[in-house]
Amino acid sequence: MDFNRIKEKLNILADAAKYDVSCSSSGSNRKNTNKGLGNASNGICHSYSEDGRCISLLKILLTNHCIYDCAYCVTRKSNDIKRAAFKIQEVVDLTINFYRRNYIEGLFLSSGIFKDPDYTMERLIAVAKKLRLEENFNGYIHLKSIPGASDELMYEAGLYADRLSVNIEIPTVSGLKLLAPDKKHEDFAKPMLKVKNEIIRFKEERKLLKSTPKYAPAGQSTQMIVGATGESDKDVMYSATHFYKNFHMKRVYYSGYVPVSNDSRLPSIGTQVPMLRENRLYQTDWLLRFYGFSVQELLNAEYPNLDMDVDPKLSWALRNLQHFPVDVNKAEMSVLARIPGVGMTSVHKIMKARKFRKLDWDHLKKMGVALNRAKYFILCDSRHWERRDLDPQRIKGLILSTSYGKYRPQYSNQLSLFN
Amino acid sequence: MTTTKTFIYDGSFNGFLTAVFAGFEQKLPFADIQKERLAQNGLFSETETIFTNIELAKRVWNGIKNRSNIAIKNIYFSFLSGERNMEPLLYQYIRKIMGSKYVASDFSDACILKISQTAQKVHREKHRMEAFVRFQLTKDGIYFANIEPDFDVLPLISKHFKERYADQPWIIYDLKRNYGLYYDLHGVEIITMDLSNGFGNSIQKSAAMTNEEYDYQDLWNNYFKSTNIKSRINKKLHTQHIPKRYWKYLSEKKEAV
Numbered sequence: 001m002d003f004n005r006i007k008e009k010l011n012i013l014a015d016a017a018k019y020d021v022s023c024s025s026s027g028s029n030r031k032n033t034n035k036g037l038g039n040a041s042n043g044i045c046h047s048y049s050e051d052g053r054c055i056s057l058l059k060i061l062l063t064n065h066c067i068y069d070c071a072y073c074v075t076r077k078s079n080d081i082k083r084a085a086f087k088i089q090e091v092v093d094l095t096i097n098f099y100r101r102n103y104i105e106g107l108f109l110s111s112g113i114f115k116d117p118d119y120t121m122e123r124l125i126a127v128a129k130k131l132r133l134e135e136n137f138n139g140y141i142h143l144k145s146i147p148g149a150s151d152e153l154m155y156e157a158g159l160y161a162d163r164l165s166v167n168i169e170i171p172t173v174s175g176l177k178l179l180a181p182d183k184k185h186e187d188f189a190k191p192m193l194k195v196k197n198e199i200i201r202f203k204e205e206r207k208l209l210k211s212t213p214k215y216a217p218a219g220q221s222t223q224m225i226v227g228a229t230g231e232s233d234k235d236v237m238y239s240a241t242h243f244y245k246n247f248h249m250k251r252v253y254y255s256g257y258v259p260v261s262n263d264s265r266l267p268s269i270g271t272q273v274p275m276l277r278e279n280r281l282y283q284t285d286w287l288l289r290f291y292g293f294s295v296q297e298l299l300n301a302e303y304p305n306l307d308m309d310v311d312p313k314l315s316w317a318l319r320n321l322q323h324f325p326v327d328v329n330k331a332e333m334s335v336l337a338r339i340p341g342v343g344m345t346s347v348h349k350i351m352k353a354r355k356f357r358k359l360d361w362d363h364l365k366k367m368g369v370a371l372n373r374a375k376y377f378i379l380c381d382s383r384h385w386e387r388r389d390l391d392p393q394r395i396k397g398l399i400l401s402t403s404y405g406k407y408r409p410q411y412s413n414q415l416s417l418f419n
Numbered sequence: 420m421t422t423t424k425t426f427i428y429d430g431s432f433n434g435f436l437t438a439v440f441a442g443f444e445q446k447l448p449f450a451d452i453q454k455e456r457l458a459q460n461g462l463f464s465e466t467e468t469i470f471t472n473i474e475l476a477k478r479v480w481n482g483i484k485n486r487s488n489i490a491i492k493n494i495y496f497s498f499l500s501g502e503r504n505m506e507p508l509l510y511q512y513i514r515k516i517m518g519s520k521y522v523a524s525d526f527s528d529a530c531i532l533k534i535s536q537t538a539q540k541v542h543r544e545k546h547r548m549e550a551f552v553r554f555q556l557t558k559d560g561i562y563f564a565n566i567e568p569d570f571d572v573l574p575l576i577s578k579h580f581k582e583r584y585a586d587q588p589w590i591i592y593d594l595k596r597n598y599g600l601y602y603d604l605h606g607v608e609i610i611t612m613d614l615s616n617g618f619g620n621s622i623q624k625s626a627a628m629t630n631e632e633y634d635y636q637d638l639w640n641n642y643f644k645s646t647n648i649k650s651r652i653n654k655k656l657h658t659q660h661i662p663k664r665y666w667k668y669l670s671e672k673k674e675a676v
């Protein structure tokens with residue numbers, strides 16, 4: 001192996017792949033069979049880059065040659081950058097050697113489109129196939145499906161990959177038209193639909209025939225870039241909800257746009273990445289998936305954008321004070337889950353602990369409830385009800401004056417512009 | 420003032436459980452259980468030396484297990500924390516568990532909460548070790564890793580690595596406690612080694628490793644840099660995820676050590 005050459009390729013092709021934010025390596029259940037190498041079950045982050053994101057997979061492009069010219073993408077045809085391409089065997093060797101040293105949980109392989117979608121997709125599949133069949137590799141493999149790839153290839157990809165994803169990239173159809181004129185909206189939907197149907201078919205057949213080969217056991221995911229086309233948070237989250245519902249997505253990722261080109265259609269280079277907004281979208285996503293909120297409660301015609309100064313659950317609570325205070329010693333689980341400052345872990349702890357005695361402030365605090373927020377919304381076995389007759393504005397003010405969220409400094413900087 | 424009894428045991432988990440058995444047999448509401456080498460007798464307490472008895476230990480183990488699986492895990496993990504005076508607290512905990520049925524989840528009880536939080540801490544480090552072990556390939560064809568965890572987590576990670584790396588021989592060695600696990604393609608055994616001359620970390624190279632080993636470390640280090648997005652840098656979050664005490668074993672962090 002020519003390490004210098006590989007190093008150069010790796011630098012180029014990891015650099016080009018890094019804007020894909022999906023990193024999860026969980027949700028699969030691949031066992032180590034026949035004393036082979038690896039398993040894929042618990043989704044470990046093996047390192048964290050200096051931007052604070054988890055590194056669990058070797059995330060690279062097979063090539064950064066591309067026939068398309070999507071404005072938001074570093075790999076776009078018109079961008080004057082160094083190009084490179086891995087040989088299939090090189091990707092296999094890198095994956096195996098990194099895996100054996102416990103650097104990674106597996107491979108995330110994506111690619112620019114060279115020649116045409118099918119030709120590219122075939123090569124991605126060839127890597128996965130080699131890893132599974134020749135190397136007896138049971139680690140995690142995530143393949144990025146190439147928009148426009150044929151149904152047959154999508155079927156084959158799912159036999160070797162744990163997860164498949166097609167990135168929708170731009171949350172609105174009009175935005176996509178503007179920034180990726182070569183791509184058609186259907187090109188994304190078609191492979192997603194194929195994967196969804198194959199997963200359903202696999203589950204059905206599996207019931208009858210245990211030996212049915214696994215099909216994309218970790219499901220499929222997609223990602224959307226936010227902040228590139230002026231879409232609202234409502235646009236983003238309604239679109240996400242659509243994907244969760246209609247394509248059975250396991251995850252939708254939100255990626256704050258990192259300016260990579262000087263293009264008049266896009267925020268200019270040097271514009272700050274909207275990280276706080278991205279964070280709020282993830283919080284909203286969590287509320288939808290685990291806390292029983294519906295998207296309309298959090299975002300609607302009246303509130304098309306998320307609050308930047310408080311988290312979405314608190315923001316919802318402040319707009320819906322009629323549901324509070326909640327008695328933590330009596331309320332149902334789904335009601336507890338809606339109290340600001342009370343996470344799901346605390347909900348479970350409260351449910352268990354209150355069987356033994358009535359809980360007061362002290363108990364709640366020790367269990368990890370963020371009382372600085374929660375106390376305005378709950379009754380417990382302590383005498384005072386903190387909210388008294390405060391109005392939403394007052395409560396918000398009191399909470400903000402005592403919170404030190406990680407984005408607070410950043411936010412106050414923005415605020416000071418208006419002082 | 421009440422006198423308590425001090426049990427001195429050999430430091431093994433079975434020894435500890437044997438001491439618990441003795442305490443229960445003597446119907447002690449409190450028992451100060453201490454490791455042999457650390458034992459410091461209270462002025463007014465009586466001492467008794469415990470000889471590890473697997474049968475008695477098993478009886479205690481099964482007794483707790485019949486009560487609660489969560490408690491069993493909490494007890495073992497907290498024990499491995501090696502924190503000072505953990506044993507008397509565990510004794511108290513076990514008494515509570517044996518006393519009533521659902522008590523393991525009574526987080527409003529200070530002792531229960533403390534044990535479950537300690538177990539949580541150990542669990543976190545177990546998880547971190549599964550992530551941050553970095554194997555280096557020796558010339559003998561063994562994948563070798565040094566670690567220095569805060570808690571004694573080797574017994575907890577053995578299964579994970581055995582299942583994952585079934586087709587390569589490996590050693591994970593705890594430098595702090597001076598013992599390691601060796602997997603020889605068949606089973607895992609406990610070993611001790613003299614590591615005075617070599618088997619380095621990310622900064623010290625060792626002649627025991629293959630040449631390619633350093634090429635791969637180099638590639639990994641490069642990958643780590645290329646995958647970083649500069650305009651999103653967040654060093655605070657970074658060190659929160661990878662505490663500095665682990666850095667010297669991570670080839671991706673070697674420049675920072």
Ligand code: SF4
Pocket residue numbers: 066067068069070073074075076077111112113
């Ligand atoms: S097709 Fe993919 S790789 Fe090519 S320019 Fe568009 S987004 Fe980038």
